Amino acid sequence: MDCIFCKIVAGQIPATLLGETEHSIAFKDISPRQPIHILVVPKTHHSNVADLAFEDPTGLVDLVQLGSKLAAEYSTGSFRLSFNTGIEAGQSVFHAHGHITSNTPKNQ
Ligand code: DGP
Numbered sequence: 535m536d537c538i539f540c541k542i543v544a545g546q547i548p549a550t551l552l553g554e555t556e557h558s559i560a561f562k563d564i565s566p567r568q569p570i571h572i573l574v575v576p577k578t579h580h581s582n583v584a585d586l587a588f589e590d591p592t593g594l595v596d597l598v599q600l601g602s603k604l605a606a607e608y609s610t611g612s613f614r615l616s617f618n619t620g621i622e623a624g625q626s627v628f629h630a631h632g633h634i635t636s637n638t639p640k641n642q
Contacts, residue, residue: 535579539629543577553604557596560604563633570609570636574601579629583617586630601634609636 542549542561549561552572563571576593580586586594598615605613613636618625 537579537627537629539573539575539627539631540579543575552608553600555596555600557590557593558600560600560634568635568637569639570605570613570634572601572604572608572634574598574604574632574634576630581628581630582619582625583630583632584619597630597632601632605634605636607640609640610638612636612638 538547541547543559549564551559551561553560557578558574558576560572560574563573574597576586576590576597578590578593580589580593583594586597601615605611605615613634616633616635617631618633
């Protein structure tokens with residue numbers, strides 16, 4: 535399968551990694567839309583967050599926990615966690631991922 539996030543998980547293409555658990559990794563979005571823009575990604579391939587919820591609910595909880603910890607670390611604590619699901623909703627990478635975005639970095 536030609537999946538860019540599977541390749542990042544496998545270390546085959548570079549990314550700025552910010553955190554990792556047994557089930558999930560987090561890295562900086564390549565095109566940040568806010569001062570903080572982190573992607574949280576399951577290590578196993580699921581097409582979107584809905585599939586992840588049914589196929590690996592433990593993995594979804596882990597992903598939300600990792601994203602929340604990083605949001606607390608990098609932002610003042612106010613953040614958005616969003617999952618584009620489906621092409622018409624703006625999903626462009628079909629490996630489940632959450633966007634952690636915040637416009638209030640911790641050091642400001
Ligand atoms: P979405 O549109 O919701 O599927 O979000 C996909 C995000 O992934 C988008 O904000 C850009 C980001 N992205 C795409 N390719 C790469 C990549 O190779 N590296 C990194 N770090 N982010 C990527």
